[in-house]
Amino acid sequence: MNVLSVILNKAASDLKVKYHHRCSSSKLTHVCFADDLLIFIDGSLSLVQNVLQVLTEFELRSGLAELDTIKASTGMHQGSLHVCYLGIPMCTKKLSLQNCEVLLHQIKGKFSSWSVRSLSFAGRLLLIKTVFAGINNFWCFTFLLPKECIKRMNSLCGMFLWNGNIEGSHTAQVSWEVVTKTKEQGA
Known part of the structure; x- marks a missing residue:
């Protein structure tokens, strides 16, 4: 330009x-x-x-x-260069789940660090509301995330909240929809 x-x-x-x-x-x-x-x-x-x-x-x-x-x-086709800026992939098209792997890896890294292993339930909930919400808002400010990516993020949050880790299987004590209600809605 x-x-x-x-x-x-x-x-x-x-x-x-x-x-x-x-x-x-x-x-x-x-x-x-x-x-x-x-x-x-x-x-x-x-x-x-x-x-x-x-x-x-x-x-x-x-x-x-x-x-x-x-x-x-x-007869050659034009390829694309996968470039990230500030941790976000730069693409001209709608994000795919593969493009969101960086985001999912970032969330998994936060939930898997040694410092969060000893958090109480309230501490895990606070971590989800602050750190996870910050990462999520940063990405959502730039892109519309695919529904599958949002499902995986919610699944990671649920596993971390109830088990304290994201490895292995888990059983939720309360549905994620109930957990994510606002205080005014009775949660």
Whole structure:
């Protein structure tokens, strides 16, 4: 997007693109945010055509059109790079359960550490409400989690709450739905 910004600003300084009348004093040609772009210009046909030329120039410089040609001529498909940022996978598509393995592993790590083994029931409940909720909120702020991931997280919380660990089988003394009720609902 930096390259596109430079190209648009140069087009405006070369008078190929005329500023929108409300943007001329600030010399604002465009605003970029993530993968969105707003271009502010005088709406004449010739200037719109000039902006389209700028976008075509950007397409050629970025190699986006060339990528399609390479895929078509070689028969290769485009892969993706699995990248994490701040512990969260960066993906452009809806998260799968496999993408959430990092989250589940993080929760298992918190519940399996030696320091939580001697916690009382109340201590385990407090740990779930604070640490688990913090991790969960951090992820949910960014993504819609798959239902299966949420089920597994709830299962891990239930096993940890009732047994003090997440290994082996367990029998719940009270259903998880009752445990997660608010104080106003009678829990």
